[in-house]
Amino acid sequence: MPDKAEITIGDSVTQWPIDEATIGNHGIDISTLRADTGFVTLDYGFGNTASCESAITYIDGEAGALRYRGYGIEDLARNASFLEVAYLLINGELPTSDQLTKYRNEITMHTLLNEEMKRLFDAFPRAAHPMGILSAATSAMSTFYENYHNPSDPEQVSESSIRLIAKLPTVASFAYKKSIGQPYIYPRNDLDYSSNFLHMMFALPTHEYEVDPVVARALDALLILHADHGQNCSTATVRMAGSSEANMFASVSSGMNALWGPLHGGANQAVIEMLANIKEDGGDYQKYVAEAKDKNDPFRLMGFGHRVYKNFDPRANVLKDFAKDVLEAMGRQDELLDIAAGLEQVALEDDYFIERKLFPNVDFYSGIIFRALGFPVRMFTVLFAIGRLPGWIAQWKEMTEDPRTRIGRPRQVYVGAVDRNFVPLADR
Numbered sequence: 227m228p229d230k231a232e233i234t235i236g237d238s239v240t241q242w243p244i245d246e247a248t249i250g251n252h253g254i255d256i257s258t259l260r261a262d263t264g265f266v267t268l269d270y271g272f273g274n275t276a277s278c279e280s281a282i283t284y285i286d287g288e289a290g291a292l293r294y295r296g297y298g299i300e301d302l303a304r305n306a307s308f309l310e311v312a313y314l315l316i317n318g319e320l321p322t323s324d325q326l327t328k329y330r331n332e333i334t335m336h337t338l339l340n341e342e343m344k345r346l347f348d349a350f351p352r353a354a355h356p357m358g359i360l361s362a363a364t365s366a367m368s369t370f371y372e373n374y375h376n377p378s379d380p381e382q383v384s385e386s387s388i389r390l391i392a393k394l395p396t397v398a399s400f401a402y403k404k405s406i407g408q409p410y411i412y413p414r415n416d417l418d419y420s421s422n423f424l425h426m427m428f429a430l431p432t433h434e435y436e437v438d439p440v441v442a443r444a445l446d447a448l449l450i451l452h453a454d455h456g457q458n459c460s461t462a463t464v465r466m467a468g469s470s471e472a473n474m475f476a477s478v479s480s481g482m483n484a485l486w487g488p489l490h491g492g493a494n495q496a497v498i499e500m501l502a503n504i505k506e507d508g509g510d511y512q513k514y515v516a517e518a519k520d521k522n523d524p525f526r527l528m529g530f531g532h533r534v535y536k537n538f539d540p541r542a543n544v545l546k547d548f549a550k551d552v553l554e555a556m557g558r559q560d561e562l563l564d565i566a567a568g569l570e571q572v573a574l575e576d577d578y579f580i581e582r583k584l585f586p587n588v589d590f591y592s593g594i595i596f597r598a599l600g601f602p603v604r605m606f607t608v609l610f611a612i613g614r615l616p617g618w619i620a621q622w623k624e625m626t627e628d629p630r631t632r633i634g635r636p637r638q639v640y641v642g643a644v645d646r647n648f649v650p651l652a653d654r
């Protein structure tokens with residue numbers, strides 16, 4: 227591997243150090259480029275720009291591989307629990323049995339919300355999108371834990387991390403219950419993480435609600451598949467907010483708002499809406515593939531394409547089989563799964579998708595499983611956020627602990643008016 231890179235600008239040649247990766251792309255360190263050359267780089271969407279060194283998640287977009295702290299997500303989804311993976315992402319190692327028991331207990335003991343927080347839910351219209359409630363409640367949570375805001379105090383960081391992971395399912399289920407006019411169901415300490423969330427979502431005070439272990443296990447695996455994904459839009463937002471030393475709650479809340487967009491985590495809701503439209507339209511997915519290829523039509527095949535994966539998104543592979551298994555285990559059919567499989571087949575044989583290396587991504591099948599598990603469509607991105615939370619926390623923590631971290635402040639290439647004299651209103 228070369229030990230330096232050269233940049234030639236006119237007659238001047240400058241050399242730049244290489245930042246070596248353990249696997250994947252190495253980096254050209256241009257930290258003093260502007261000072262040394264007067265130039266900045268331009269990279270819309272940062273497709274070629276690393277914002278940091280990270281040891282958390284490795285994605286091989288060409289090979290379609292995804293590993294959390296070096297472990298393949300297929301292994302983790304099949305063999306680990308979500309809290310085990312959360313511990314791995316945040317601490318860097320899989321927990322021992324004692325460490326996992328301690329961690330589980332810490333999370334369980336913090337699932338209740340402060341009773342004063344319940345008033346926050348009443349401030350929202352009944353039809354409020356739960357992502358708006360989730361990010362507001364997460365930011366509001368910071369006001370209840372002001373003594374845990376210091377990003378350089380490991381104890382305070384750990385306390386914030388436990389509270390966020392413990393309370394997010396409670397916030398999510400309260401938002402859902404409010405939207406359907408049902409009473410809040412409080413967390414139960416005798417249930418595991420995913421079972422407790424399902425119970426808070428679907429139980430009623432009027433009768434016992436038995437959590438189906440198949441559903442709980444499926445939800446746990448789904449959360450694992452969403453747990454981290456390198457420097458994606460929402461994680462980059464969490465890092466950017468945290469780089470100003472904003473507290474963890476505030477930084478995570480900003481990431482939730484970025485995730486809400488239909489090009490990012492909001493895509494899982496958009497996929498189901500798209501598949502339902504195709505079903506309404508008589509199942510003619512060829513028409514939608516044609517629309518997606520039409521440059522004059524803003525319609526995109528939701529759940530297809532990815533900035534990094536130029537091969538299958540390995541999560542989509544796992545989720546496709548998973549969807550079939552969950553539906554079978556629950557004795558359910560879902561016509562949308564057949565439409566999705568047909569749409570995928572047509573797209574993968576179409577030159578437009580082949581040339582642009584557009585494959586199904588994590589959002590293409592996840593919605594079908596969330597639906598089969600009984601979740602309403604508008605809760606899908608909330609589920610993505612609950613899954614991604616340990617990743618956001620791990621990335622935020624890595625950023626705060628990195629001695630090279632500086633406040634995020636990109637430059638620009640200015641193309642506006644240069645220097646104009648003010649014209650008084652009377653003369654305009």
Ligand code: SDX
Binds near residue numbers: 454455518519534
């Ligand atoms: C997630 O980054 C992450 O890691 C995100 C994520 C995570 O875990 O955090 O993996 C989660 O957000 C998955 C992506 C969910 N979004 C969608 O499914 C929305 C539909 N997909 C696209 O909008 C798009 O593919 C993106 C946003 C995912 C990626 O956008 P890029 O990398 O900026 O690609 P692009 O928009 O420049 O597209 C390149 C070409 C364009 O055509 P040309 O101009 O070259 O002719 O591909 C076309 C695009 O028009 N294209 C699509 C398409 N996606 C890209 N055409 C039709 N349908 C699509 N879905």
